Amino acid sequence: MEQFFNDKIITAARFAKALGHPVRLHIFMLLSSQSHCYSGDLSEDLPIAKSTLSQHLKELKNAGLIQGSIETPKIRYCLNYENYELAKKIFSEIFIKN
Amino acid sequence: MEQFFNDKIITAARFAKALGHPVRLHIFMLLSSQSHCYSGDLSEDLPIAKSTLSQHLKELKNAGLIQGSIETPKIRYCLNYENYELAKKIFSEIFIKN
DNA sequence: TTCGTAGTTCGCAAAATTACGAACATTAGT
DNA sequence: ACTAATGTTCGTAATTTTGCGAACTACGAA
Numbered sequence: 522m523e524q525f526f527n528d529k530i531i532t533a534a535r536f537a538k539a540l541g542h543p544v545r546l547h548i549f550m551l552l553s554s555q556s557h558c559y560s561g562d563l564s565e566d567l568p569i570a571k572s573t574l575s576q577h578l579k580e581l582k583n584a585g586l587i588q589g590s591i592e593t594p595k596i597r598y599c600l601n602y603e604n605y606e607l608a609k610k611i612f613s614e615i616f617i618k619n
Numbered sequence: 620m621e622q623f624f625n626d627k628i629i630t631a632a633r634f635a636k637a638l639g640h641p642v643r644l645h646i647f648m649l650l651s652s653q654s655h656c657y658s659g660d661l662s663e664d665l666p667i668a669k670s671t672l673s674q675h676l677k678e679l680k681n682a683g684l685i686q687g688s689i690e691t692p693k694i695r696y697c698l699n700y701e702n703y704e705l706a707k708k709i710f711s712e713i714f715i716k717n
Numbered sequence: 718t719t720c721g722t723a724g725t726t727c728g729c730a731a732a733a734t735t736a737c738g739a740a741c742a743t744t745a746g747t
Numbered sequence: 748a749c750t751a752a753t754g755t756t757c758g759t760a761a762t763t764t765t766g767c768g769a770a771c772t773a774c775g776a777a
Contacts, residue, residue: 522736525666526641530648538639542765543624543632546713550628553716561723568623573766575725580764593774594723600716609714615644616707618651618698620766640735659753671736673755678734691744692753719777726771734763741756747749 533611536604539584544569544577548598549586557599560589631709634702637682642667642675646696647684655697658687 523531540546544567551558560578564571578598581587585604589596621629638644642665649656658676662669676696679685683702687694 522666523641526645530641530644534639534641534644537635537644540713541632541636541639543621543628546628546632546635547624550713553713559723564724568620569765570767571724572726572768576765579725594721596724605714605716609716612710612714615638615648615651616703616710618703618707657753662754667735668737669754670738670756674735677755692751694754721776722774724772727769729767730765732763732765735761737759739757742754744752746751 529611532607533615535584536586536608536611539581539586542577544574545581548577548581549600552587552598552600553605557597559592559595559597561595627709630705631713633682634684634706634709637679637684640675642672643679646675646679647698650685650696650698651703655695657690657693657695659693 526534540549547567548558548563551563560574563578564574567574569577578587578589582589585601586608587598588601589598591597624632638647645665646656646661649661658672661676662672665672667675676685676687680687683699684706685696686699687696689695
């Protein structure tokens with residue numbers, strides 16, 4: 522059924538789905554406003570278990586929206602700028618109506 | 620856990636979640652480009668059962684993104700413009716980074 | 718080597734999503 | 748009253764999502 526739709530729709534739906542949870546959207550918006558953050562800081566701020574946070578971060582990574590780099594012993598997360606631009610472009614195309 | 624997040628995030632996540640499926644995004648983009656459509660036309664175009672389509676339309680309605688009006692014996696769907704504007708505004712705020 | 722820190726993975730359970738066909742409701746026309 | 752057209756709802760099944768705690772990995776410091 523996926524094959525029925527064109528790439529743009531599949532890609533955009535994947536982005537939207539990844540952002541379709543308050544925790545993930547919160548993280549994404551944070552990174553959209555402050556260049557980077559550490560998983561530990563998120564864990565302190567958010568009312569969820571570390572393991573749950575880890576899963577949400579993995580989903581954002583799998584969707585291509587964020588990326589992490591190791592700064593032992595922490596992990597530094599920031600936006601995946603390439604896909605950020607792509608998502609921005611796609612969503613702006615979706616909301617064209619005046 | 621929902622209570623932890625502010626309204627903007629909850630609202631935006633609800634919109635994103637509703638658009639996080641290819642079928643629903645397809646419908647939304649169609650309505651964003653052509654003012655209205657009928658459920659029957661969608662049913663012919665899309666590779667899903669009528670009952671499944673009906674559920675997707677209900678979700679878009681529940682998320683506040685579309686609205687339907689009866690034109691017996693059909694139902695005419697169009698965007699919920701108020702929430703379209705809201706979603707447009709919120710998403711543009713999310714993607715601020717140049 | 719042992720300990721503490723940071724984070725992931727595993728195993729599990731509950732709930733939500735996705736999808737279908739059959740049955741049902743509504744309305745208009747014959 | 749019967750039929751056709753258009754959708755919705757119901758019941759069901761398979762899959763995915765969400766969330767947790769316990770166990771594990773990796774690494775640097777004492």
